[in-house]
Amino acid sequence: MTVTDRTITAPEETLALPAGPAVAHRPLGVFTRPQGSEGWRSWLFTVDHKRIGIMYGAAAMFFFLVGGAEALFIRLQLATPNGSVIGAGTYNGVFTMHGVTMVFLVIMPMAAAFANYLLPLQVGARDVAFPRLNAFSFWCFLAGGLLLVSSIFIGGWFQNAPDGGWFNYAPNSGLPFSPSKGIDFYAVGLQITGIASLVSSINLIVTVLNMRTKGMSFFRMPVLTWMLLITQFLLLFAIPVITVALFLLMFDRLWDANFFNVAAGADPLLWQHLFWIFGHPEVYILILPAFGIVSEIIPTFSRKPLFGYHFMVASGIAIGFMGWGVWAHHMFTSGIGPLAVAAFSVSTMFIAVPTGVKILNWLATMYRGRLRFTTPMLYAVGVVSMFTIGGLSGVTHAIAPSDTQQTDTYYIVAHFHYVIFGGALLGLFGGFYFWWPKAFGYKLSEAWGKASFWVMLVGFNFTFGPMHILGLQGMSRRISTYRADEGFALWNMVATIGSFVIAVGVAMFLWNVYASTRKWQRAGRPDVGPDPWDARGLEWMTASPVPEHNFDSEIEVERLDEFWHRKYGVDENHRVVKTATAEEVAHDGSNTKVHLPSPSYWPIVLGGGILLVGYGLIYNLWLAAAGLVLLVGAIYGWILEPADDPDAAGHHDDHHDDGDGHGDPSGNGGPDGNGESASAAAPADTEEAATVG
Amino acid sequence: MADEATTHAEEHHTSTGISNEKLAMWVFLGSECLLFGGLISTYMFNKGRIGPNDIGPDDVFDIPFTSVSSFVLLMSSLTMVFAVSAIARGDLRGNRIWLATTAALGATFVAGQVYEFTAFYSEGLGFTTNLFGSAFYALTGFHGAHVTIGIIMLMSLYVMSMRGNLGPERAETVEIIGLYWHFVDIVWIVIFTIVYLFPQ
Amino acid sequence: MSRRLKVLVWLSSLLVIAGTIALIVVGIVVTDDHPLSTLSPVGRQGRDIARLINPIFIVAGVVFFLVQGAVLALWWRYRVGGSETGDGEHGYYEDDEFPDQTHGNDRLEIAWTIVPTILLAVISVFTLVALFALDDVDASDEDMVVTVIGQQWWWEYQYHLDGDTTTAPDFVTANELVIPAGVDVALDIKSRDVIHSFWIPKLNGKRDAVPGRSHDWVIQADNPGRYRGQCTEFCGLSHGYMKMVAVALTPSEFAQWRDNQMTPASAPAEGTAAAAGWEVFSQQCASCHAVNGLTSAANRGGAAESPPDDWDIYGEFNGGYAGPVITDELIAGAAPNLTHLMTRGTFAGSIFDLYLGAGDHIPYLELANRGTLNRGDLEAWISNAPERKPADADGLRGMPARTGLSPDDIDNVVAFLSTLD
Amino acid sequence: MATVTPESPDTAHAPDEHAHPSNWLYVKVAIALALLTAFEVFTYFETVHGWGDTAIIIMLVLMMLVKFFLVVAFFMHLKFDAPIFWRLFVFGLILAMAVYMVMLTAFRFW
Numbered sequence A: 001m002t003v004t005d006r007t008i009t010a011p012e013e014t015l016a017l018p019a020g021p022a023v024a025h026r027p028l029g030v031f032t033r034p035q036g037s038e039g040w041r042s043w044l045f046t047v048d049h050k051r052i053g054i055m056y057g058a059a060a061m062f063f064f065l066v067g068g069a070e071a072l073f074i075r076l077q078l079a080t081p082n083g084s085v086i087g088a089g090t091y092n093g094v095f096t097m098h099g100v101t102m103v104f105l106v107i108m109p110m111a112a113a114f115a116n117y118l119l120p121l122q123v124g125a126r127d128v129a130f131p132r133l134n135a136f137s138f139w140c141f142l143a144g145g146l147l148l149v150s151s152i153f154i155g156g157w158f159q160n161a162p163d164g165g166w167f168n169y170a171p172n173s174g175l176p177f178s179p180s181k182g183i184d185f186y187a188v189g190l191q192i193t194g195i196a197s198l199v200s201s202i203n204l205i206v207t208v209l210n211m212r213t214k215g216m217s218f219f220r221m222p223v224l225t226w227m228l229l230i231t232q233f234l235l236l237f238a239i240p241v242i243t244v245a246l247f248l249l250m251f252d253r254l255w256d257a258n259f260f261n262v263a264a265g266a267d268p269l270l271w272q273h274l275f276w277i278f279g280h281p282e283v284y285i286l287i288l289p290a291f292g293i294v295s296e297i298i299p300t301f302s303r304k305p306l307f308g309y310h311f312m313v314a315s316g317i318a319i320g321f322m323g324w325g326v327w328a329h330h331m332f333t334s335g336i337g338p339l340a341v342a343a344f345s346v347s348t349m350f351i352a353v354p355t356g357v358k359i360l361n362w363l364a365t366m367y368r369g370r371l372r373f374t375t376p377m378l379y380a381v382g383v384v385s386m387f388t389i390g391g392l393s394g395v396t397h398a399i400a401p402s403d404t405q406q407t408d409t410y411y412i413v414a415h416f417h418y419v420i421f422g423g424a425l426l427g428l429f430g431g432f433y434f435w436w437p438k439a440f441g442y443k444l445s446e447a448w449g450k451a452s453f454w455v456m457l458v459g460f461n462f463t464f465g466p467m468h469i470l471g472l473q474g475m476s477r478r479i480s481t482y483r484a485d486e487g488f489a490l491w492n493m494v495a496t497i498g499s500f501v502i503a504v505g506v507a508m509f510l511w512n513v514y515a516s517t518r519k520w521q522r523a524g525r526p527d528v529g530p531d532p533w534d535a536r537g538l539e540w541m542t543a544s545p546v547p548e549h550n551f552d553s554e555i556e557v558e559r560l561d562e563f564w565h566r567k568y569g570v571d572e573n574h575r576v577v578k579t580a581t582a583e584e585v586a587h588d589g590s591n592t593k594v595h596l597p598s599p600s601y602w603p604i605v606l607g608g609g610i611l612l613v614g615y616g617l618i619y620n621l622w623l624a625a626a627g628l629v630l631l632v633g634a635i636y637g638w639i640l641e642p643a644d645d646p647d648a649a650g651h652h653d654d655h656h657d658d659g660d661g662h663g664d665p666s667g668n669g670g671p672d673g674n675g676e677s678a679s680a681a682a683p684a685d686t687e688e689a690a691t692v693g
Numbered sequence B: 001m002a003d004e005a006t007t008h009a010e011e012h013h014t015s016t017g018i019s020n021e022k023l024a025m026w027v028f029l030g031s032e033c034l035l036f037g038g039l040i041s042t043y044m045f046n047k048g049r050i051g052p053n054d055i056g057p058d059d060v061f062d063i064p065f066t067s068v069s070s071f072v073l074l075m076s077s078l079t080m081v082f083a084v085s086a087i088a089r090g091d092l093r094g095n096r097i098w099l100a101t102t103a104a105l106g107a108t109f110v111a112g113q114v115y116e117f118t119a120f121y122s123e124g125l126g127f128t129t130n131l132f133g134s135a136f137y138a139l140t141g142f143h144g145a146h147v148t149i150g151i152i153m154l155m156s157l158y159v160m161s162m163r164g165n166l167g168p169e170r171a172e173t174v175e176i177i178g179l180y181w182h183f184v185d186i187v188w189i190v191i192f193t194i195v196y197l198f199p200q
Numbered sequence C: 001m002s003r004r005l006k007v008l009v010w011l012s013s014l015l016v017i018a019g020t021i022a023l024i025v026v027g028i029v030v031t032d033d034h035p036l037s038t039l040s041p042v043g044r045q046g047r048d049i050a051r052l053i054n055p056i057f058i059v060a061g062v063v064f065f066l067v068q069g070a071v072l073a074l075w076w077r078y079r080v081g082g083s084e085t086g087d088g089e090h091g092y093y094e095d096d097e098f099p100d101q102t103h104g105n106d107r108l109e110i111a112w113t114i115v116p117t118i119l120l121a122v123i124s125v126f127t128l129v130a131l132f133a134l135d136d137v138d139a140s141d142e143d144m145v146v147t148v149i150g151q152q153w154w155w156e157y158q159y160h161l162d163g164d165t166t167t168a169p170d171f172v173t174a175n176e177l178v179i180p181a182g183v184d185v186a187l188d189i190k191s192r193d194v195i196h197s198f199w200i201p202k203l204n205g206k207r208d209a210v211p212g213r214s215h216d217w218v219i220q221a222d223n224p225g226r227y228r229g230q231c232t233e234f235c236g237l238s239h240g241y242m243k244m245v246a247v248a249l250t251p252s253e254f255a256q257w258r259d260n261q262m263t264p265a266s267a268p269a270e271g272t273a274a275a276a277g278w279e280v281f282s283q284q285c286a287s288c289h290a291v292n293g294l295t296s297a298a299n300r301g302g303a304a305e306s307p308p309d310d311w312d313i314y315g316e317f318n319g320g321y322a323g324p325v326i327t328d329e330l331i332a333g334a335a336p337n338l339t340h341l342m343t344r345g346t347f348a349g350s351i352f353d354l355y356l357g358a359g360d361h362i363p364y365l366e367l368a369n370r371g372t373l374n375r376g377d378l379e380a381w382i383s384n385a386p387e388r389k390p391a392d393a394d395g396l397r398g399m400p401a402r403t404g405l406s407p408d409d410i411d412n413v414v415a416f417l418s419t420l421d
Numbered sequence D: 001m002a003t004v005t006p007e008s009p010d011t012a013h014a015p016d017e018h019a020h021p022s023n024w025l026y027v028k029v030a031i032a033l034a035l036l037t038a039f040e041v042f043t044y045f046e047t048v049h050g051w052g053d054t055a056i057i058i059m060l061v062l063m064m065l066v067k068f069f070l071v072v073a074f075f076m077h078l079k080f081d082a083p084i085f086w087r088l089f090v091f092g093l094i095l096a097m098a099v100y101m102v103m104l105t106a107f108r109f110w
């Protein structure tokens, strides 16, 4: 990552080859681009980063209910000793799907929702670097998610669901030990969501590096942008590692390879290493976006700038780096040898340092602030408080000798729910409340919001707090039941009740969405204005909901928190005074002449092709072949589709920004660079576009 | 980008002055390092985990043959840069010739690999035979798939050029595909050394 | 909100927080004598671990209270009351009151980077010391080594009294690991199929049983007693039902137990129910279960006299891979050696008690004589094991159902099993 | 914001020798690559086996790295191109090497 406080300027000797105007292809029948921005079709074919962001959010919410329902089944089964709500077989499927769903289909896409929606806005861009690829990322993610979740139903209730746990250790994941299709769904489904994450990370990295508005140097970017950027780098480098692992697993299961076949001499620890080399950066992929969100919310509601901006950025980068050197702390008891254990134990501990810097800087931001405990602020402060608990238990795991007692007990389960639920999820929920008015033009009800926060928080602590005790009392993870005389009954019952309290809290959130929307509609859709919270980032400098073209004109940034500084100045006594209202500063979205990328049929078709290939790999290679045909067809459609559709309303063109296809059926190869690849310099304008077709 | 509607005719620029596509390709190649790194380490880790009487690297490798096909792939990188510099000079015909040559060299390499695979198979080394077999075919096959995709992309460029859609203004497209091609080549440099030449 | 309501909300949330903390503390204190508790170690290794972690819990507790205290204090001190400014449409702060716009303080930043670093550096020194100390095994080559083999979903113990794990063991038992109290016992942990983890929380932390590898581990119990354990690595369907027990005996009792284990079983007297049971057993059960002296040695995982070809399931793996693995199948086909079934207190992955209400009341060596057999569970197990403990339908793992046996057959088999003491 | 915009199409037609290494340079690089490969293959045959495996491996790795960086620097233009590419790519490369070497070390592979 490049960290310089200046805009990178290409050196004089740069070899930038000319990237001239794209040749406007003549539309060939189906190859015209879809039109219109109304109705459900416009969502299917949209390439607008904001709509894609919203769809990511909605999909993640849906999967959250699925994963949450699974969690409730776990808790019901464990509520009492010798539980028999669901049997051992179903239980294994349920907790595996719970983990997989929550990690890959809830937290990651929810973070992607914010990344998609906010990154371009925060750097003042019109859209992401490759809008069509962005749409493809979403559909590809959805394909992988639906494939995974469908395993619950196919061939009977949880008969073919993955049942090896989310980290799916070999050789238990091998065909002899797990003969159902479950692990195939796991291997294929996660490869598909992996492609989605990888493509999207490339897209967003390029967006941040390349699409920043005038004056938006790296150290003028909001901390959320930074954290999302670091997250994308982590994804960029971590996804390939799990892809390798999944590949090997898939080869073993589908084509009889020997990678995890112990009888042939394989060492099953290979899987563990590969999984956790991915897996540990992954947990920071889960948390860093929430850290970014918290870093936006707390200053806003403290009425102060973020304390120690540079240190916040640096600590995020440090976490990103250090996250690569600690993976074997998940393997302290695997038998990797005392030296390796010692090294990883020590490296793990020191991750507490940059994380602590973050916690303390948030507290320092609040110090002497004027704290308004709005719903987003409640969530943000909830993160500070709850994440710390999970972080501290994390440090106790890092003490390797002690971890031999803790590992694979509920003490670990407590740890990671505190960091994931108490950190990532609370942060993301706070983000929902905070940016809801930006995305939809009205606020969610504060009363319901606060109530549901407290219900969730209390339920959360009652669910996961007791798990610390259970773990230290010796309750193992992933057991479908326990004996009555082991003494785990009390706290399990408390945890189960707590989980239902969380469910009530979640239901209150959903109700809030429904009720607030209704109320707003009934009231004749009043305008919240661009800046309902008196906030700081560029995203507030345009109308709410954000118009399709984001900003009416290019913003020139001169400092950190540009928008805030345009609203406030300092008088001779160094007191802050309001110099302008948000409405005066912000764009009103009236410029309808901004060129926008045209919608496209192909991203969703490509996603469908991948879905078919996925099912085909699991069930029938002919189906996979059909999927491949569809996939290749979609790629050619993508390449050949006209850059612009002159008939489309709103003078869409895509500025040839997203030409870069990815002619790679395996999903791992390189972009084919065909299509309207030559882009950035395309002097496309209406006149020229009008001559096309 | 948030250009004034009235000024959209001005040139589009990026913060770094680099085109999005080229940046994206380099970012992507950075990520590919971890992909191939994983496969190569898997190979290194597993190649020796076979029985004393099992078929192993020494039993199948035909170094002279593989050296030749490696050389072919290496030289395809040279022809690729020729293609790029031809189009940069505006020499469309030269560009086409070099693109075709590169694709042909690549295809020769892939053909060599197919031959090698069949030869190994007939000597008794299958994908499922032992860990060496699985790891070897997975790694080299994966690389071969990358080369194949590269060939398809080169041929697509060729067709585009024939149809007049690949003028000098799109030299960067050729360059970007060239980057991919060279990357696949350097991966083979590593594979050739580690897989074939390292003393077993 | 009115002022009183606000106070009420504050009070009740404080109450919730205080209540939770109190509950947790009480919970830990009240429930400390859990059979699997990690907080009340009774062995050297377990104690060393506890000695290391307890101060760290305290450090973590201090950080916890500092951070939570800071959050609450900042909240209380700097919040802007809801009544001062409304839920306004535009902008929350109607007032012009701005706090100082501090942007940061480098000294502070450095301080809170360095202080935790130092703290952690100290902790890591203690960690490393403890880590390498725990790795020291105080058992010489001459001493007994127990090869612990995990498989779906029970544990086998092969006793090598001379400490040489490359030769056939002196005797084999299952699920209950019997050790002499007061001395370090060296374990050599392996697996026949997938990864398991061996864990007797009161004695030591856990160590994974990884197929293809052999892991050294040591346990030690200060006093005689029965200590429960649980397989802690997810190992498929019945992972939750894969438990074990470590039984520590006084050295003399241990010698007695050991000598008994080494005596083969003798055929039951003609004409008794046990003899009829042996008939059934030899047809229905002996294909898997070995009873030394009675069944042939061909049983997998079975007899002591002459080990089957694949005895050493993965060759010798000390310190890494050393050559190919020759085994016909990795799926656990092995079954517990039943030669001295009646000397165990539990069976089937230690999920059932073999004797009713035996608890600790009956000395371990007296179980077979004085205990009341838990017929209900045993008979149910014999006639339909998968119903009592989930196993794979394919019958490759776990004990298959023997629903064809008549009640009489079962009575007889139990009578036969009762002779195995 | 952007200070450099890509050249416009008209300048693209002008041969920009100043930025492009000449084809002759490429040929020289290719010759170097070919020679290195030849020498690599040479080590495989008996003649140098007397040197011992470690020495051969070290030599091979060195030659491999030289080849690798020749291609990257010249054919992929990294030597002449914007430094950001260099950083992005090398970051991935080094990360990959570090992570997988640590993994193999943990396996006591070496």
Ligand code: HEA
Pocket: A167, A283, A284, A286, A287, A329, A330, A332, A348, A349, A351, A352, A353, A355, A356, A357, A359, A387, A388, A389, A390, A391, A392, A394, A395, A397, A398, A399, A403, A406, A407, A408, A412, A415, A416, A419, A420, A423, A424, C063, C067, C116, C119, C120
């Ligand atoms: C959001 C995800 C997330 C995050 C952020 C973390 C953060 C951390 N995790 Fe956690 N972890 C998981 C998700 C996460 N983890 C998951 C999902 C698992 C289980 C996987 C599975 O097995 O299924 C796991 C498991 C796990 C293990 C393996 C346990 C085992 O299975 O045996 C370990 C061991 O070291 C560990 C350690 C840590 C540490 C040290 C941190 C640190 O980053 C925490 C740092 C934060 C703080 C310490 C608090 C704030 C700091 C201060 C206030 C400063 C002062 C503090 C000190 C001086 C101590 N985690």
Ligand code: HEA
Pocket: A064, A065, A066, A067, A068, A069, A071, A072, A074, A075, A095, A096, A098, A099, A100, A102, A103, A107, A164, A165, A166, A167, A413, A417, A420, A421, A425, A463, A476, A477, A478, A479, A480, A499, A502, A503, A504, A506, A507
């Ligand atoms: C990533 C985020 C994440 C989140 C948010 C959660 C949320 C929850 N998790 Fe966790 N969990 C994991 C990640 C997560 N989990 C992982 C990675 C594992 C390890 C898996 C493994 O071992 O392989 C795990 C494992 C795990 C276990 C251990 C299982 C075992 O080891 O045997 C338990 C046990 O209680 C549990 C409980 C819960 C509960 C009660 C919630 C609650 O917070 C959930 C709250 C949400 C709801 C209650 C949803 C609301 C639902 C409704 C309102 C009804 C909706 C109904 C429909 C419309 C369908 N989880």
Ligand code: CUA
Pocket: C150, C151, C152, C153, C195, C196, C197, C231, C232, C233, C234, C235, C236, C239, C240, C242
């Ligand atoms: Cu054996 Cu879990």
Ligand SMILES: [Cu+2]
Pocket: A279, A280, A283, A326, A327, A329, A330
């Ligand atoms: Cu981790």
